[in-house]
Amino acid sequence: LEAGRQEELTATLLATHPAEVANLLESLPPEQRSELWDVVPVAQESEVLSFLHDEARTTIVDEMDEGELVAAAESMAPEDLAEFIDELPEDLTNALLISMDADHRKRLDSVLTFEEASAGRLMSTDVISVRKDVSIAVVLRWLRRHESLPPHTDSLMVIDDEGLYLGKLDVADVLTSNPETEVEAIMQPEAATVRDNLSEHDVAALFERRDLISVAVLDSAGKLLGRITIDDIVDVIREESDRALLRSAGLNDEEDMFAPVLPSARRRGVWLGINLITVFIAAWVIGRFEEALEQIVALAVLLPIVASMGGIAGSQTLTLTIRALALNQIANANVRWLLTKEVLVGAVNGMVWAVVVALVTYLWFGNIGIALIIGIALILNLLAAALSGIVIPLLLNRWGIDPALSGAVILTTVTDVIGFLSFLGLATLFLI
Amino acid sequence: LEAGRQEELTATLLATHPAEVANLLESLPPEQRSELWDVVPVAQESEVLSFLHDEARTTIVDEMDEGELVAAAESMAPEDLAEFIDELPEDLTNALLISMDADHRKRLDSVLTFEEASAGRLMSTDVISVRKDVSIAVVLRWLRRHESLPPHTDSLMVIDDEGLYLGKLDVADVLTSNPETEVEAIMQPEAATVRDNLSEHDVAALFERRDLISVAVLDSAGKLLGRITIDDIVDVIREESDRALLRSAGLNDEEDMFAPVLPSARRRGVWLGINLITVFIAAWVIGRFEEALEQIVALAVLLPIVASMGGIAGSQTLTLTIRALALNQIANANVRWLLTKEVLVGAVNGMVWAVVVALVTYLWFGNIGIALIIGIALILNLLAAALSGIVIPLLLNRWGIDPALSGAVILTTVTDVIGFLSFLGLATLFLI
Structure with a gap:
């Protein structure tokens, strides 16, 4: 970093996982932190931001100009953006909301309607759902029309015409069943689900007890809203244990070792x-x-x-x-x-x-x-x-x-x- | 429990997840704990045992007779059994090893060759592997011959004739690709892998940073040995944070609240x-x-x-x-x-x-x-x-x-x- 060989560094950073870049940023004193941030490739910025802890993120966001912020915000998943926007000063939040396109803002608004640290906030709306009366062959054809599946898709959600959740269909069962089988025959109507207002602590406990990879999130009427995946739960578990440790010493949850x-x-x-x-x-x-x-x-x-x-x-x-x-x-x-x-x-x-x-x-x-x-x-x-x-x-x-x-x-x-x-x-x- | 309506209770327990039964057992004083254990259905015993913490497990194992223990041990996955057997007194371990069938003992021995708390101990050998020169259609047919896939199969492992690991093939890619595509074209040769002797702490850090569901475990020659899945990693993370908390008060890692x-x-x-x-x-x-x-x-x-x-x-x-x-x-x-x-x-x-x-x-x-x-x-x-x-x-x-x-x-x-x-x-x- 001190030698100033920026291009070489940028190339190295691009090859590094954003979570590791975030960890590196957090282990630097303020001055070097902002120097390193300047060389983080723009394409990587939004991902690195979503991996940073609140307080370290604030120090970095303070140095970004509005254009840069808007660009980073636009490539964030709505659930990451919601967490991020909660931490921004109000005038920046407004500037961001105004410069966002309508579709993006709508998705953000829908995430923000849920309480902080609830299942609704954790969930992603990127779900593949199927009808119960089709055959596995149809499901396979339908999946093949996707460029890719949402990350951590271990199951598809079975819903009816009104969007009411009926059960889940494991991807493993799709792969091992006879293509003529109907979805209804192999779907699991008794699979665990969570309500949108369940606390993230309780969601994590459910994942742990049941060894889940993903779970469907339903509203009070039983309508499918989205799904929560294990990667977010691992973060919840890590944050909870971190909080318990820091709090026992009377420290703030998001204490930044390199804060001023x-x-x-x-x-x-x-x-x-x-x-x-x-x-x-x-x-x-x-x-x-x-x-x-x-x-x-x-x-x-x-x-x-x-x-x-x-x-x-x-x-x-x-x-x-x-x-x-x-x-x-x-x-x-x-x-x-x-x-x-x-x-x-x-x-x-x-x-x-x-x-x-x-x-x-x-x-x-x-x-x-x-x-x-x-x-x-x-x-x-x-x-x-x-x-x-x-x-x-x-x-x-x-x-x-x-x-x-x-x-x-x-x-x-x-x-x-x-x-x-x-x-x-x-x-x-x-x-x- | 006190009313003694045992049959009703057994039915309730059968409908309860083994992890929850284990948690219930751990929240009972010794006497009631052994009363409840007596009503736990035999079919559930091995799973409940694998969810119990070491010390609570010891109190229960002490009360089981040898036949019961052997029956429970035989239906455990080898990696669970390895952890379990480490905690038993030596004479019981020997009795168990003798009464086990040869195949089961061989699998257990192979897990026990790895050091405690290493990737080799965490991994399961239940892996689906494929060759790189076959088409997706062949992979699909091969999967369909399975009754079911190993739990948490988000990817298949690509290996060569010698069993050397070449890369992973995401199940999602199997589902979204054209059936004529060759495995080699969509497999990920750069996917993260771990060595068998990596510590479970480092494996967990990798899972966290990369949001993994499973990872291939290789030996020093690059041969595929098995895979580690996220559910075991969640346990590692939880145990680590638990240990940090207990140790800060000078307590034993596996302290049982209801120990004598x-x-x-x-x-x-x-x-x-x-x-x-x-x-x-x-x-x-x-x-x-x-x-x-x-x-x-x-x-x-x-x-x-x-x-x-x-x-x-x-x-x-x-x-x-x-x-x-x-x-x-x-x-x-x-x-x-x-x-x-x-x-x-x-x-x-x-x-x-x-x-x-x-x-x-x-x-x-x-x-x-x-x-x-x-x-x-x-x-x-x-x-x-x-x-x-x-x-x-x-x-x-x-x-x-x-x-x-x-x-x-x-x-x-x-x-x-x-x-x-x-x-x-x-x-x-x-x-x-």
Whole structure:
């Protein structure tokens, strides 16, 4: 790139898959990113754009002029364009809509009528449909009149005169059946379908459970609207796991590693601010015990141990609970069983590590009272951690708050407070 | 289940997809799990077993008698059976191998020659291959002689007399081409293929980038061995994200929410023990400053604030770095840029929150010295957090250690130690 051999680079890029070009762009700092974008062949631009993550895409779109944008937008599939246009500033969106041809705009409008992250948004309308009363020979002739089939066509959709969905016809069955067979005889009326308003999360779960390649999307009347294919589902699954990971650290879903300093600092600062509030609560609890701390300085030294062990044990239970919630494995019937189990696990580990911590404390400070009290506080905190690790995500989930986002912050506040309270409280009661 | 209406339940289970039965089993405590397993129809057992996670599967296999196990094993696909057999105790494995018929055992042996988590293990040998010099009409006739095609057959493999792979022939092209066309004219010799020893992670990355449904697996000589299909890749992607999430909390990959108390406690206890060592290091650092703590008790109250803010900021950077490493977005060329950026983000947030913390501290304790010192310590710790958040995962990665597993523990140890050192050290220097 630095040598400036642009033509050679353009040729290399053309031979590279657009998804790989997008990944390369995302691993470059802003300046080099825009230099590389300048050499991306125009023909490849729209595909590369559709592979970029939202935030990285925004940095690139900001540098494109309107003509370039319109050209790229026009060669995008309507479902990719819909996602893309959601992220643009409003004046650019309007400019784009105006300069688009009528047919393209109409297709875009129809995608935009569906809610974000719904099956309607994911689907493509590029479907091959057949009637149930024709023979396979007719289907074969009809397919041969196509230049090519839509990508990932593993089945054709069987519909009636009104466009109502009747079932699917596997391409494999078309190939292995006798040409005289009627479609109706080999179509699968019981095949899985989804409603247009189903969430993409639920669509992905269906694909995973049933090992699907594509699924028909129907409206409330049972009319065929389009189909969703596995490649889009793989993206949904990847994005969901990405989101869970980033959110657990209080990061934005679409965080761009190479975003400028100030926006990054602002976004991450929010989470630091929330954490600051919770840690001031914990500090306030410690402050209630100034007298004990003044008299026994060892308490201050040992404070982080009780809190930290509670935090780790709690986040183990929390992580398992969040995962079980995502897999729909938690229901009223098994919550009590789970609570009992986790509390028992907390009790076992609490007792084991309480002995170790008490022993080390005794050897360090030579004070049997402090050793006993830190052991008891540790057990109490691990029990509280187990309870919180289940109860907090279940409550957040019931209230419609994503436990992956805020669960850990609330949990560590609870384990900090209970750890400090039990350790310093017991010390105040028995040692002073 | 409790009403004991077994026949009704068996009928319901038969109508349910095996993956859903597996999920249901995993959401039950041990006792009910084995009750439900008893009603799972024998015909469904092998499929349900192949959908279960390792640990849940072990609890169920433990209860099956040998005859039942052999029956289930015999109706499994060899690649599923290979994964299954890896988890069995050795004596059961031997019993299974002996009672299996020769053909089945041979197929299993050939799968087991490949390393775990390699393309060879993922692939199925159920492939339809054709010659390049025949016409599409011949291909169609040949396909029609099949009862059905292997699942997810989106393309046929073109091979020569020696079994060497020449290219793929899309089923879509078979359907849309003129029957007189020769295979050679429409096959894709440049299609993506993978070597048998490629890791499943890399295979999944290829599927994602190229939107593949299936890919040919070749040996070192270029001979066609089998093919990998997208449904297995979806499982790989899901397992990888699951693993990343569980590991970040120090949990076992295959943790079963309903595992018995003692094994769960033991597995999680390991992580608590590792954490205990690191938190004792932090406590030891605090212990070096007993004098300062004795004289100014406010220091003990404020200690958690500096440490906690460093831990949060550091884990944000750490999470982004681990993710960028997984996406292959970090190379020598951009590390310096990233370091500069993260340190600047740390500096900005350090200064902003230092002012807030200093102000609250001053209002709380009315001591300008402590307020200034906690502010400076916070800035220093956020800078250290930014550096550690990049350097620690990069070093772990270079040494071949998964940064998702141990990165967070090492990072918080660093931010705890630096936070305590800078806060208590500055206080000792200037306030005492």
